[in-house]
Amino acid sequence: MSVVARLFGALLLCALFAAPAHAQQPWGAAFKGQCCYLTLESGEVAGGQYFEFENTGDQTWVQGNLKLGTAGAHDRASAFWHPTWSERIRPAALPVQAVAKGQRARFDFVVQAPTGVGTITTFREHFQLVAELIAWVPGSEVYLDYTVLPSLPPSVGLKTVPPTVNRGGTLEVTADATDNRAVHRVEFSLAGKTFTVYTPERDGRTYKLSVPASEVPAGTHTLIARAVDRVGNFATSAATVSVTLADRDGDGVLEDADCNDFNPAARPGAVDRPDNGVDENCDGTDALPRVDATIANAWEWSSRTTRNTSLKVRGAPAGARLELRCAGRGCPFSVRRFTSKGGTLDLRRQYFRRARFRVGATLEIRILVPGHVAKVARFTMRRGKRPLTGYLCLPPGATKPTRTCA
Ligand SMILES: [Ca+2]
Ligand SMILES: [Ca+2]
Ligand SMILES: [Ca+2]
Ligand SMILES: [Ca+2]
Numbered sequence: 036m037s038v039v040a041r042l043f044g045a046l047l048l049c050a051l052f053a054a055p056a057h058a059q060q061p062w063g064a065a066f067k068g069q070c071c072y073l074t075l076e077s078g079e080v081a082g083g084q085y086f087e088f089e090n091t092g093d094q095t096w097v098q099g100n101l102k103l104g105t106a107g108a109h110d111r112a113s114a115f116w117h118p119t120w121s122e123r124i125r126p127a128a129l130p131v132q133a134v135a136k137g138q139r140a141r142f143d144f145v146v147q148a149p150t151g152v153g154t155i156t157t158f159r160e161h162f163q164l165v166a167e168l169i170a171w172v173p174g175s176e177v178y179l180d181y182t183v184l185p186s187l188p189p190s191v192g193l194k195t196v197p198p199t200v201n202r203g204g205t206l207e208v209t210a211d212a213t214d215n216r217a218v219h220r221v222e223f224s225l226a227g228k229t230f231t232v233y234t235p236e237r238d239g240r241t242y243k244l245s246v247p248a249s250e251v252p253a254g255t256h257t258l259i260a261r262a263v264d265r266v267g268n269f270a271t272s273a274a275t276v277s278v279t280l281a282d283r284d285g286d287g288v289l290e291d292a293d294c295n296d297f298n299p300a301a302r303p304g305a306v307d308r309p310d311n312g313v314d315e316n317c318d319g320t321d322a323l324p325r326v327d328a329t330i331a332n333a334w335e336w337s338s339r340t341t342r343n344t345s346l347k348v349r350g351a352p353a354g355a356r357l358e359l360r361c362a363g364r365g366c367p368f369s370v371r372r373f374t375s376k377g378g379t380l381d382l383r384r385q386y387f388r389r390a391r392f393r394v395g396a397t398l399e400i401r402i403l404v405p406g407h408v409a410k411v412a413r414f415t416m417r418r419g420k421r422p423l424t425g426y427l428c429l430p431p432g433a434t435k436p437t438r439t440c441a
Pocket of ligand 1: 216
């Protein structure tokens with residue numbers, strides 16, 4: 036609909052429905068405030084634009100009818116149109132249902148500077164309130180000035196880059212970035228990771244990256260600083276950084292081989308203390324608790340035979356399984372198994388009172404508790420000497436005792 040038609044409609048409505056009995060002003064507004072004059076880069080989007088008015092007319096402004104329109108030439112298609120506008124000629128609509136005489140309304144909108152501006156250009160954008168199909172509201176003529184700069188990429192240069200960083204420390208890098216309008220962000224990328232810095236230091240142009248170096252894998256990396264302006268123009272600068280492995284706990288084992296680089300007691304080769312919740316030897320599990328029983332023994336020997344004079348197991352918990360294995364001449368049996376009732380077990384009195392072990396015979400006592408490393412004592416009979424005695428370990432599920440209990 037043309038301007039003429041709109042105005043004709045407005046006049047007609049005034050004549051038909053709003054004919055005053057005395058001198059009245061149906062449509063009127065008083066300017067109460069507005070946003071800033073902006074400098075923008077060509078193509079830049081800026082929010083926070085607004086005008087505020089008071090309704091000084093007798094007609095209540097109603098949502099859907101009362102809008103902020105482009106003026107200068109009424110219904111001018113604005114070069115600062117943004118997709119949030121309902122039309123190229125309507126930046127904003129009344130944001131509340133109704134504004135009666137004496138009340139205020141604020142019209143917020145977003146603008147986008149025109150693209151393709153080759154030299155610094157100032158635009159004066161005129162606006163006015165309009166009651167659609169009725170009237171342009173007198174007293175609401177306003178404008179904003181925009182200075183639009185050409186779209187030019189920023190400049191960026193890496194300033195301080197440490198040649199080597201340990202992963203136990205902090206990666207600190209600075210870049211100097213400037214733009215004809217404003218730098219939006221600087222993206223620091225290395226080893227497939229990107230760290231974005233939006234806020235410069237106090238000087239407004241130094242962008243500082245400070246992240247734990249452990250965020251970056253060890254190796255020699257190309258570091259790229261990419262400065263981006265508000266319309267997406269960018270520039271880059273590159274440097275090389277070497278990141279080395281850390282030994283944070285100082286146990287001499289670098290983090291790639293240390294299962295816990297924050298605990299010097301844990302490292303490959305350390306002794307794993309059983310059942311303390313710590314995998315000291317880095318084999319992936321805490322060592323199992325061991326059966327804590329004692330096997331007191333005494334012997335008499337000659338050049339041909341060995342006789343047991345005392346063999347007592349103390350501290351085997353009730354329910355522990357005992358296995359006695361005997362091999363060689365003089366053994367009263369090859370295997371005996373029974374379950375401990377706790378307390379002291381006198382094995383000699385029960386099994387070996389009469390035994391005369393020959394040289395080379397072996398007697399093995401296994402004390403097994405579920406979830407524990409079994410205790411194993413092995414006695415090997417010798418000629419004219421007390422038996423060779425060895426204490427061994429047997430992890431759960433294993434069948435052969437081992438000398439080391441790790
Ligand atoms: Ca720029
Ligand atoms: Ca270490
Ligand atoms: Ca360690
Ligand atoms: Ca442990």
